[in-house]
Ligand SMILES: NC(=O)c1ccc[n+]([C@@H]2O[C@H](COP(=O)([O-])OP(=O)(O)OC[C@H]3O[C@@H](n4cnc5c(N)ncnc54)[C@H](O)[C@@H]3O)[C@@H](O)[C@H]2O)c1
């Protein structure tokens with residue numbers, strides 16, 4: 001009898017770990033661009049998420065194969081592939097979270113802004129479809145240039161009359177993931193305990209890690225030169241990967257990890273978890289520009305609170321000032337594209 005009770009308890013525990021725990025609401029997640037370099041590992045990670053019951057994998061082609069493959073994993077989410085525009089509406093219907101990594105990646109020598117010409121139109125048309133088929137969903141925008149694609153998404157939804165600024169979120173989690181990794185290495189602290197806020201945007205100098213607010217404090221005090229090097233490495237992390245991949249794209253695996261962390265955070269917020277705080281690039285009034293990344297609290301309606309920047313040291317204050325012209329220009333470029341100007 002005791003053995004049976006123990007076995008039952010173990011089964012329940014194992015099922016819970018795979019997402020069969022009772023009390024977790026059914027949630028549909030759609031990945032747009034699911035057959036791509038980010039899309040495939042991200043779809044795998046979302047299939048493993050305990051918060052997902054239905055996973056819709058959409059791309060212009062290739063998704064039936066990805067969906068068949070991922071669907072064999074013995075976790076809770078039911079997986080379905082959707083290919084081509086005429087299946088997009090079905091993929092989106094009922095989605096609670098839509099993750100968008102659709103679009104072209106950089107090659108060496110390119111800036112993220114060089115992707116605007118192609119990706120702006122892709123994001124606009126996908127977000128239009130979201131506005132029509134799942135206007136209540138939280139949008140997680142990964143496609144670059146994020147500094148412009150998030151304003152494009154906002155303006156596109158505004159035009160459709162369904163914009164809710166709490167539901168449009170630019171994914172900057174990879175910057176936080178990088179800052180944590182580089183800081184832990186240099187500071188000689190346990191990476192699993194590290195937190196570093198990263199604010200601003202998601203391109204070069206607009207990425208500003210706030211190492212003065214990093215926890216835990218380092219074993220040995222880091223010099224100004226160390227902090228400068230850590231800041232620059234975080235700002236250039238994407239380029240480091242683009243160069244190492246030598247023409248075969250940009251970060252995909254670390255981005256899939258970061259994207260899954262962020263989507264899970266959105267789902268936990270939707271599910272009523274009271275303590276979900278992540279950095280995200282959102283409509284914001286904490287600085288002089290209308291979109292900005294800082295720590296936000298995620299809740300049942302998406303972004304429930306936007307936190308200020310805290311105390312900045314002189315180095316960080318100078319970084320904040322320096323990013324503004326580029327960030328403002330990228331925002332305006334996105335807004336005027338979506339307005340059709
Ligand atoms: N936010 C970030 O931190 C971050 C990090 C890494 C990459 N990115 C960006 O993510 C994007 C994707 O990168 P990738 O490496 O996965 O590229 P990829 O080329 O490997 O994959 C992109 C996928 O998008 C699909 N796609 C293109 N147009 C589409 C449309 N209209 N509808 C649906 N799917 C469409 C393609 O078919 C392809 O499968 C790039 O813009 C890249 O710069 C952002």
Ligand SMILES: O=C(O)C[C@H](O)C(=O)O
Nearest residue numbers: 106144237238239250251
């Ligand atoms: O650098 C890129 O082009 C991709 C992405 O934005 C990244 O930060 O890795």
